[in-house]
Amino acid sequence: MKLNNLNGEYELSRIVLDEFYYSLNDTKSPKVYPVLTAYYLSSENTHIGLGDYKSAYEESNLRSDLLNSFLRDKYERASFDAAQKHNVEQEKEKALAAKELLIAEQAENKFRTFSVIMMVCFLLVLFLLLVKQVQSKKLSEKLSNTDSLTGLSNRRYVLNVLSKRWRERASSKSSLILFDIDNFKSINDSYGHGVGDLAIKHVVDLAKAHCRKDDILARIGGEEFLLVAFDLPMSVILDVAERIRKSLVDTPLTIDECKTIIVTASFGVTEQSGYDTSIDDTIRLADEALYEAKGSGRNSVKFKAASLEHRR
Structure with missing residues (x-):
């Protein structure tokens, strides 16, 4: 009777413990294992108390399997956690490496951009310096070849141009008109140098009106001017x-408002045909013709052709 009561109590506790076991086993929590171990140990002792050694042995094996399962699960979980931690560390390292690479690329791009800007600035400054140098050179050449009062070419420039053009166009005919303002000193003495400058500009403006595009008009002295024309008959030159x-x-x-003066000039005309006379001799012929115009009462045009003594 006593044994039957013990068996009944065991079966009841077994049912309760089994329900508890399955509920705990479903949680898959490490905290379940100590409870289950206690369960199996209690069950094993119960079987021993009942003399059911076979069941006690089975319970002992289940407890051993539980321990192995616990250790395996613990190892797998530790391995999983380690792998997760390793993956997290790798992701952090990758993110850090990517961030460092991005920073390095940004720094390199900034350096390249800065280098390009500096190169462009350098080339721009160099270009501006070259432009300024060329402009300064041209301005210097222009100033050295230009009469400041009238803006005409000066004696140096016109002689250089004549020399070059006569070499390049040896077979062409060049005509020279050398003219000089009459009584220019009297104009300066009577009205002042300011009026003298106005007289020079007045003569230049009127002379320009009769020049072609390719003609050269130059101021070669104080009140002396030279007009060079190419490939025109002498009759046309004399008419000009x-x-x-x-x-x-x-x-x-x-x-001034109430005062006007007549400014006249004397003209000496000659020509050079490329093989006839030198530049200096041609200008000398024009000067001789001008001297004749001055001697004949001024305000006139005289022509002088090259003679044998003027030829090369």
Whole structure:
């Protein structure tokens, strides 16, 4: 009777413990293992108390399997946690490496951009310096070849151009009109140098009106001018000189609201055909013709052709 009561109590406790076992086993929590071990140990002792050694042995094996399972699960969980931690560390390292690479690329891009900007600035400054140098050189050449009062070419420039063009166009004919303002000293003495400058500009403006695009008009002295024309008959050259002379006579210079003066000039004309005379000799011929115009009463045009003594 006592044994039957013990068996009944065991079966009841067994049912309760089994329910508890399955509920705990479903949780898959490490805290379950100590409870289950106690369960199996209690069950084993119960079987021993009942003399059921076979069941006690089975319970002992289950407890041993539980321990192995616990150790295996603990190892697997530790391995999993370690792998997770390793993956997290790798991801952190990858993120850090990517961040460092991005920073390095950004720094390199900034350096490249800065280098390009500096190179562009350097080239721009160099270009501006070269432009300024070229402009300064051209300005210097222009100033050295230009008369500051009239803006015409000066004696140095016109002689260089004549020398070059006569070498390049040896077979062409060049004509020279050398003219000089009459009584220029008297204009300066009577009205002042300011009026003298106005007289020079007045003569230049009227002479320009009778020049072609390819003609060269230069101021080669204080009140002395040289007009060079290419490939024109002498009759046309003489007519140009006469028209300039007449326009001076017909166009008075206004020096104030109530005062005008007539500015006249004397003209010496000659020609050079490339093989006939040198530049210096040709200018000398024009000067001789001008001297004749001055000697004949001024305000006139004279022509002088090359003679044998002027030829090369």
